[in-house]
Structures are given as C-alpha cells and as structure tokens.
Amino acid sequence: MGARREVHREIAWRNRLRGWLRSHAYSLFSALGRILHRPLDQGLTIAVLAVALALPALGLVAVQNGAQLLAGAARPADLLLFLVEGASQELAADFADRLRGDPRVLAVEARSPEQALEEFRSLSGFADALAV
Structure with missing residues (x-):
C-alpha cells in the first residue's frame, strides 16, 4: 500500500508541474500575441x-x-613646483618664503631633488626602474 501511495504522489507532483508549465507557456504566448497585435x-x-x-x-x-x-x-589641492636644474638651495628657500607669505597658500614644503626622488621612488612603485 505504501509503494502505491508513493507512485500516486510522484504522478500528482508531475501533473502539477506540467499544469504549471502549461499555464506559464499560455501566459507567455498570450502576452507575445498582444505585443504583436x-x-x-x-x-x-x-x-x-x-x-x-x-x-x-x-x-x-x-x-x-x-x-x-x-x-x-x-x-585642498596639492601643487608641486620644480625649479630649474642647478637652482641653488637659497633660491628655493627664498621662493618658498614668498609663497608662505601668500594668504591663499596653506603650507609650503621645500625639498631637495634627492628628497623628491626618494619620495617618488617610495610612492610610485617605480623604485626598480629608477635604480637602473
């Protein structure tokens, strides 16, 4: 009796699934027909x-x-200024002092070319390429 009940459950489940699929297929084709009409x-x-x-x-x-x-x-924006090659440290310090006097400038930091190169190496990821 138990096996027969399992078969009926399996058939009932398949019938419900088949009915669900038919209903959705009908709805799909009905909607497509309305779109084309x-x-x-x-x-x-x-x-x-x-x-x-x-x-x-x-x-x-x-x-x-x-x-x-x-x-x-x-x-605030950061602005990097590079002086011409061979410019003296005194010229760079004088220029930095003039920039510090401008009220629109928040901070000025003067760096030597060596310091700038070292910072570029550490931040850019090109340390190996610059070592050549």
Whole structure:
C-alpha cells in the first residue's frame, strides 16, 4: 500500500508541474500575441516600465557621484613646483618664503631633488626602474 501511495504522489507532483508549465507557456504566448497585435501600445508600456525601473538606479548613481564630487572639492589641492636644474638651495628657500607669505597658500614644503626622488621612488612603485 505504501509503494502505491508513493507512485500516486510522484504522478500528482508531475501533473502539477506540467499544469504549471502549461499555464506559464499560455501566459507567455498570450502576452507575445498582444505585443504583436498592438506593438505601439505595448512598446510604450514597456518603455514606461523601463524608465520607472531605471530611475531609482540613476538616482543612486547621481547621489554617489555628487558625494564624491563634494568630498573632492572640500580637500585642498596639492601643487608641486620644480625649479630649474642647478637652482641653488637659497633660491628655493627664498621662493618658498614668498609663497608662505601668500594668504591663499596653506603650507609650503621645500625639498631637495634627492628628497623628491626618494619620495617618488617610495610612492610610485617605480623604485626598480629608477635604480637602473
């Protein structure tokens, strides 16, 4: 009796699955038929749905980009100035002092060419290439 009940359950499960598939196939082909019968109406409906689904994603992207833009604008810019080769340290120090006197400049740091090269090696990842 137990084996027969299992067979009936298996058949009932298959029948339910087959009915579900038929129902969905009917709905699919019915919808495709309506789209082909009235393409302009259905096309406009699909376009409205696409816009409605895309708007939240576009809003999120706009908010994230705006936050990044504002975060970048709040940070002061760094400016590197290089003097001509052979310029004396006194000339560099005098130029740095003149820049420090400008109220628009927050900080000035004068570096020797050797210090700048060492910093570039450590930060750029080109230490092996520069060692040659």
